[in-house]
Amino acid sequence: MERARDIATVAHHWANGIGEQARASNLFFEQENIYSYGYHFLIAKHVYNSTGGHAVLITQKKYSKSTSAHLTLVRQASRHIQQISVPNPDWPADELFEKWYSTIKGIAGSLTNARNPAKFILEIQQVYGEAKQYADFFGYEIPEVLQQACEIKNIGQYHEVIQKETQLRKAQAKREQAEALRIQKVDLKRWRTFQTSYITTADGFDYLRFNQSAERIETTQRVEIPIAIGKQFYALVLATIAQGGFKNCPHKLMDLYEILEINARFIRVGCHKISLKEINSFAKQQGWQ
Numbered sequence: 001m002e003r004a005r006d007i008a009t010v011a012h013h014w015a016n017g018i019g020e021q022a023r024a025s026n027l028f029f030e031q032e033n034i035y036s037y038g039y040h041f042l043i044a045k046h047v048y049n050s051t052g053g054h055a056v057l058i059t060q061k062k063y064s065k066s067t068s069a070h071l072t073l074v075r076q077a078s079r080h081i082q083q084i085s086v087p088n089p090d091w092p093a094d095e096l097f098e099k100w101y102s103t104i105k106g107i108a109g110s111l112t113n114a115r116n117p118a119k120f121i122l123e124i125q126q127v128y129g130e131a132k133q134y135a136d137f138f139g140y141e142i143p144e145v146l147q148q149a150c151e152i153k154n155i156g157q158y159h160e161v162i163q164k165e166t167q168l169r170k171a172q173a174k175r176e177q178a179e180a181l182r183i184q185k186v187d188l189k190r191w192r193t194f195q196t197s198y199i200t201t202a203d204g205f206d207y208l209r210f211n212q213s214a215e216r217i218e219t220t221q222r223v224e225i226p227i228a229i230g231k232q233f234y235a236l237v238l239a240t241i242a243q244g245g246f247k248n249c250p251h252k253l254m255d256l257y258e259i260l261e262i263n264a265r266f267i268r269v270g271c272h273k274i275s276l277k278e279i280n281s282f283a284k285q286q287g288w289q
């Protein structure tokens with residue numbers, strides 16, 4: 001790495017795109033990023049939006065006096081570029097918005113016993129302003145909960161926002177789960193036709209297929225079992241369910257995998273959880289029923 005004359009030179013070279021990397025003392029930059037002491041502390045980074053706009057994301061984190069001095073130098077050296085203050089320049093947009101929202105919630109919580117609520121309302125507006133500047137530059141839509149949080153003026157509104165947040169997060173989780181299940185359906189179809197060897201499922205269950213050339217049962221977690229052993233185990237599953245099922249069997253499948261639970265809805269073997277519907281469907285395909 002090129003050695004610069006001093007840390008001020010490092011900051012100005014980074015800000016003006018002179019060279020790809022340089023270091024002096026404990027301040028250095030590589031490409032668009034400039035660091036204090038090490039890669040663990042990213043001070044700022046150059047960013048561009050879809051229209052070619054140029055800005056620098058500058059951290060709000062504080063560390064030591066020397067790092068604060070580095071931060072001051074970077075701010076001064078890049079003042080000819082739009083500066084956007086963020087909790088962490090390396091975080092993706094969703095994490096930044098979440099951090100701004102949690103910061104506003106923390107400030108709003110102080111309104112309960114506030115003698116001077118205007119002070120906290122101003123702080124809320126300042127934090128929201130940071131989020132809006134970032135969102136406007138990249139053309140992002142500010143999350144609804146964050147938009148609502150910026151309207152907090154009293155403790156009553158604070159509780160309303162918290163309640164709405166709970167509802168919105170539940171709705172969002174429901175949408176995300178539905179999308180994950182849709183993707184799983186597509187991935188599972190590809191896996192069953194041997195277009196892929198492994199998939200991650202969203203419903204918490206594992207699935208089965210038969211590799212005819214290898215004469216082995218394969219799971220979505222890439223575990224393989226000889227078909228003959230699988231047939232024997234299926235008989236054990238049916239017999240166990242007929243007796244009411246059990247948990248924590250002292251035996252192991254193939255002397256490898258702990259049989260944790262067998263019941264009328266699913267079995268758990270090792271890290272696998274397989275529904276009885278899937279097991280019976282597989283057994284039917286193999287002519288075991």
